[in-house]
Amino acid sequence: MSTPRVVVFSGGVGGARFVRGLAAVLPASALTAVVNTGDDFEHWGLYVSPDVDTVMYTLAGLAHEARGWGLADESFGALALLERYGEAAWFSIGDRDLATHLARTRGLKAGETLSQVTDRLRRALGAQVPIVPMADAPCPTLIETESDGVLGFQEWFVHRRSAPTVRAVRFGADPPPAPGVLEALAQAELVLFGPSNPYVSLDPIVTRPGVRAALDRVPVLAVSPILGGQAVKGPLARMIPELTGEPASASAVARHYAPLLDGFVVERGDEALGFDVPVLPTATLMSDRAAAAALARDVLRFAEELAR
Amino acid sequence: MSTPRVVVFSGGVGGARFVRGLAAVLPASALTAVVNTGDDFEHWGLYVSPDVDTVMYTLAGLAHEARGWGLADESFGALALLERYGEAAWFSIGDRDLATHLARTRGLKAGETLSQVTDRLRRALGAQVPIVPMADAPCPTLIETESDGVLGFQEWFVHRRSAPTVRAVRFGADPPPAPGVLEALAQAELVLFGPSNPYVSLDPIVTRPGVRAALDRVPVLAVSPILGGQAVKGPLARMIPELTGEPASASAVARHYAPLLDGFVVERGDEALGFDVPVLPTATLMSDRAAAAALARDVLRFAEELAR
Numbered sequence: 001m002s003t004p005r006v007v008v009f010s011g012g013v014g015g016a017r018f019v020r021g022l023a024a025v026l027p028a029s030a031l032t033a034v035v036n037t038g039d040d041f042e043h044w045g046l047y048v049s050p051d052v053d054t055v056m057y058t059l060a061g062l063a064h065e066a067r068g069w070g071l072a073d074e075s076f077g078a079l080a081l082l083e084r085y086g087e088a089a090w091f092s093i094g095d096r097d098l099a100t101h102l103a104r105t106r107g108l109k110a111g112e113t114l115s116q117v118t119d120r121l122r123r124a125l126g127a128q129v130p131i132v133p134m135a136d137a138p139c140p141t142l143i144e145t146e147s148d149g150v151l152g153f154q155e156w157f158v159h160r161r162s163a164p165t166v167r168a169v170r171f172g173a174d175p176p177p178a179p180g181v182l183e184a185l186a187q188a189e190l191v192l193f194g195p196s197n198p199y200v201s202l203d204p205i206v207t208r209p210g211v212r213a214a215l216d217r218v219p220v221l222a223v224s225p226i227l228g229g230q231a232v233k234g235p236l237a238r239m240i241p242e243l244t245g246e247p248a249s250a251s252a253v254a255r256h257y258a259p260l261l262d263g264f265v266v267e268r269g270d271e272a273l274g275f276d277v278p279v280l281p282t283a284t285l286m287s288d289r290a291a292a293a294a295l296a297r298d299v300l301r302f303a304e305e306l307a308r
Numbered sequence: 309m310s311t312p313r314v315v316v317f318s319g320g321v322g323g324a325r326f327v328r329g330l331a332a333v334l335p336a337s338a339l340t341a342v343v344n345t346g347d348d349f350e351h352w353g354l355y356v357s358p359d360v361d362t363v364m365y366t367l368a369g370l371a372h373e374a375r376g377w378g379l380a381d382e383s384f385g386a387l388a389l390l391e392r393y394g395e396a397a398w399f400s401i402g403d404r405d406l407a408t409h410l411a412r413t414r415g416l417k418a419g420e421t422l423s424q425v426t427d428r429l430r431r432a433l434g435a436q437v438p439i440v441p442m443a444d445a446p447c448p449t450l451i452e453t454e455s456d457g458v459l460g461f462q463e464w465f466v467h468r469r470s471a472p473t474v475r476a477v478r479f480g481a482d483p484p485p486a487p488g489v490l491e492a493l494a495q496a497e498l499v500l501f502g503p504s505n506p507y508v509s510l511d512p513i514v515t516r517p518g519v520r521a522a523l524d525r526v527p528v529l530a531v532s533p534i535l536g537g538q539a540v541k542g543p544l545a546r547m548i549p550e551l552t553g554e555p556a557s558a559s560a561v562a563r564h565y566a567p568l569l570d571g572f573v574v575e576r577g578d579e580a581l582g583f584d585v586p587v588l589p590t591a592t593l594m595s596d597r598a599a600a601a602a603l604a605r606d607v608l609r610f611a612e613e614l615a616r
Contacts, residue, residue: 044411045410045414045417074385075403077381077383077402077404077407078403079407080404081407081408085407085411085428085429086428086432087407094385095383095406096386096389098386098403098406099385099386099388099389099390099392099393100389102354102386105353106352106353106395109353120394121393124393
């Protein structure tokens with residue numbers, strides 16, 4: 001297997017594990033992770049970037065594997081006392097996790113860009129793969145709900161437990177991609193969409209100005225976040241019918257990406273997409289590091305076959 | 309014993325324990341603690357008010373008794389990770405303690421004054437005695453050193469472990485006292501100076517505009533922070549010779565306060581002050597709550613005798 005230059009687009013836990021799988025089979029220098037910042041928000045006065053942190057913690061081997069967010073060996077002393085002070089307690093931030101938000105917030109206030117501070121923090125944690133936030137400026141994902149008007153992403157996702165029915169997803173701003181995104185795409189020989197939510201994790205990246213045009217000149221493969229009609233994590237399986245009127249399926253995700261897509265990786269049994277795109281059925285559930293590395297190997301081999 | 313309206317001036321741990329002693333023998337409604345904010349500073353982007361917090365935690369029964377700062381049952385996960393991120397780690401902030409600084413910083417940014425946010429936080433922690441910061445606006449204590457120029461208080465005290473010889477103490481601003489300070493003094497029948505450092509803990513309070521004049525019309529008693537030539541805690545025993553050329557003694561502290569002083573409370577054996585002020589020799593070491601309450605009772609009885 002040759003080592004192509006790969007850019008991978010990622011949301012939170014599923015994407016993060018896929019990036020770690022790729023990092024196990026590719027040199028870090030061949031890989032760039034471009035990460036969703038649409039669900040970034042301010043909490044307790046701190047700038048929180050959940051997907052960036054999940055990718056960073058996962059690559060550094062510090063993530064809490066079972067929970068899917070935050071750090072392993074975490075305590076929640078600050079959260080408990082903040083609740084006593086009457087602060088919002090619906091978004092759980094652990095004590096060690098606080099350090100990341102404090103350091104990032106301080107860096108941003110001192111004039112660093114989000115991509116600069118991200119690079120500094122991931123290096124401090126020993127994550128080898130470059131992590132580029134999709135944009136330095138805010139690009140808030142907004143959820144138009146049936147019952148509760150427009151909600152910020154975390155308000156809808158965490159505070160309301162994604163209960164309000166989604167009518168549409170839109171973005172509150174349209175900033176350019178962060179420095180490094182278009183540069184990495186220009187050099188990429190392969191772009192991979194991790195198994196993340198297309199509407200709220202990858203669309204924010206894909207819709208940054210210039211990204212679509214950059215994707216036209218490079219093979220794009222996506223890994224389905226839907227397995228047998230179910231999402232491994234998160235509200236996607238409910239969002240697909242709410243947003244498209246169709247049942248949740250790998251096929252619905254593939255059609256969402258269709259104009260960009262050169263190949264689609266699905267769980268075995270999900271290969272009937274109903275339209276014409278090369279499909280790789282394989283084991284896509286990344287239950288551990290070995291499974292993620294095996295998936296990464298499968299996806300890279302599929303890309304090689306398609307390139308022939 | 310009658311219950312006079314008492315205002316107590318306090319720095320950190322010694323003052324805080326004295327306030328707790330008073331709170332054990334007086335109704336909370338008869339007591340107001342005015343607390344030094346000269347060593348407040350910004351750390352990790354948060355507004356930290358060490359003496360206010362020590363008084364608040366001590367009154368709420370949450371203070372770490374042996375350490376003299378911060379909370380009992382504390383963890384330091386954030387500190388460790390912040391150090392890994394290259395942030396300054398010389399000032400230890402625990403994880404639960406962080407909650408206080410986060411809530412205060414958020415309140416201040418939302419437009420609350422320091423006295424408003426202090427009142428809200430101490431109520432949330434269940435501290436009954438009103439705690440009034442000496443000023444709402446910054447009044448930074450500056451340490452003029454022999455070897456290292458002018459240092460901020462925490463820079464000198466914590467970062468440099470109060471090693472550089474002190475030539476003078478001054479304040480970087482001259483804000484009015486916070487709302488409530490002059491009002492409490494106007495209603496007070498007795499003002500007590502806790503056993504705090506006169507130069508860096510109580511002078512900042514005493515020198516707020518209007519405070520000296522208010523003290524002229526009410527009996528003022530002070531408790532010596534020097535016992536047998538030694539300070540219970542902190543750099544005072546070294547500062548006295550550095551600032552006055554005289555050995556550390558209760559007498560040096562009394563003379564510092566002299567024009568304001570109607571009586572002075574010292575450890576038994578320290579009663580020879582060398583000038584004419586009523587003295588109460590008693591047990592002043594507040595090794596536990598009972599000792600602090602006994603000292604408070606002694607001081608109030610002394611005030612009653614002086615008033616006869």
